[in-house]
Amino acid sequence: MKLSTKSRYALEGMLYLAIFGNEKLLSIKELSAGIQVSAAYLEQIFFSLKKAELVSTVRGSKGGFVLNEDQDEITVGKIIRAMEGNMVPVECIHSLSACKSKVRSNCVSRNVWIRISSAISDTADKLTLRELKERYIAENGGEAHENLD
Amino acid sequence: MKISTKGRYGLRALIDLAMNSTEGCASLSGISLRQDLSLNYLESIFASLKRAGIVIGIAGAQGGYVLAKPTSEITLRDIMTVLEGDMSVYDNLGEKTEIRSFLNRNVWDVIDRGVDEVLTGTTLEDVLKDIEARHTSADCSEL
Numbered sequence: 001m002k003l004s005t006k007s008r009y010a011l012e013g014m015l016y017l018a019i020f021g022n023e024k025l026l027s028i029k030e031l032s033a034g035i036q037v038s039a040a041y042l043e044q045i046f047f048s049l050k051k052a053e054l055v056s057t058v059r060g061s062k063g064g065f066v067l068n069e070d071q072d073e074i075t076v077g078k079i080i081r082a083m084e085g086n087m088v089p090v091e092c093i094h095s096l097s098a099c100k101s102k103v104r105s106n107c108v109s110r111n112v113w114i115r116i117s118s119a120i121s122d123t124a125d126k127l128t129l130r131e132l133k134e135r136y137i138a139e140n141g142g143e144a145h146e147n148l149d
Numbered sequence: 150m151k152i153s154t155k156g157r158y159g160l161r162a163l164i165d166l167a168m169n170s171t172e173g174c175a176s177l178s179g180i181s182l183r184q185d186l187s188l189n190y191l192e193s194i195f196a197s198l199k200r201a202g203i204v205i206g207i208a209g210a211q212g213g214y215v216l217a218k219p220t221s222e223i224t225l226r227d228i229m230t231v232l233e234g235d236m237s238v239y240d241n242l243g244e245k246t247e248i249r250s251f252l253n254r255n256v257w258d259v260i261d262r263g264v265d266e267v268l269t270g271t272t273l274e275d276v277l278k279d280i281e282a283r284h285t286s287a288d289c290s291e292l
């Protein structure tokens with residue numbers, strides 16, 4: 001039951017942007033140096049984040065990415081859903097018609113998947129970028145240092 | 150972030166076995182019919198469940214499988230560990246950066262703990278009671 005690296009790098013990139021993207025806009029190159037993920041891969045990931053309207057781009061020589069919503073509004077759950085399409089461990093939770101079984105209307109296991117899915121979203125939909133950023137800065141003694149290559 | 154076919158079919162089959170082996174054993178062909186699952190696939194799933202000590206195979210013409218323990222002593226965690234292996238939502242990619250190790254501790258491990266609480270806190274008996282309760286309420290709503 002693994003998340004894709006896309007989702008994990010997306011959260012890393014978004015958190016990096018929340019922490020270091022206030023003073024100046026960050027480019028793919030800077031984000032790539034910051035979280036140590038290849039620029040080509042990160043470009044695909046930020047393309048998806050942009051499509052999901054979680055970030056937007058500002059053009060120009062000082063251009064780069066900005067968060068689209070308030071940091072209180074962007075949750076881990078939103079980022080995972082933007083990357084994976086949904087956040088459910090079994091498709092039937094999202095839509096019963098995704099199940100092709102003849103017995104789907106009397107499924108004996110669906111409730112178990114619903115419970116596991118709720119456990120995941122209970123955590124993921126509560127954690128915001130603001131909270132993570134503040135905790136990160138607190139853990140690093142009140143300051144955070146940008147990774148510059 | 151998906152449960153594999155083995156995990157999905159296996160749990161369904163095992164719940165079916167628990168429901169249908171209260172008086173004697175249940176045959177894989179019966180489970181196959183009731184759950185619309187292929188017999189071949191069930192044979193391989195039950196081989197794993199048997200090796201893990203969750204079910205016992207009974208040989209003979211009237212043979213089949215029974216649970217190795219009472220339903221109150223089999224947790225979802227016991228079952229999913231056999232069917233899925235590790236249930237963590239992430240693989241260790243190496244903690245190359247501060248941010249990655251921070252997120253492992255503050256996000257992914259927290260999600261894993263939440264899932265694990267459900268898995269260790271739910272027994273097969275709980276699952277069966279839940280199914281029964283839903284049947285009862287469905288029956289009543291037809292009155």
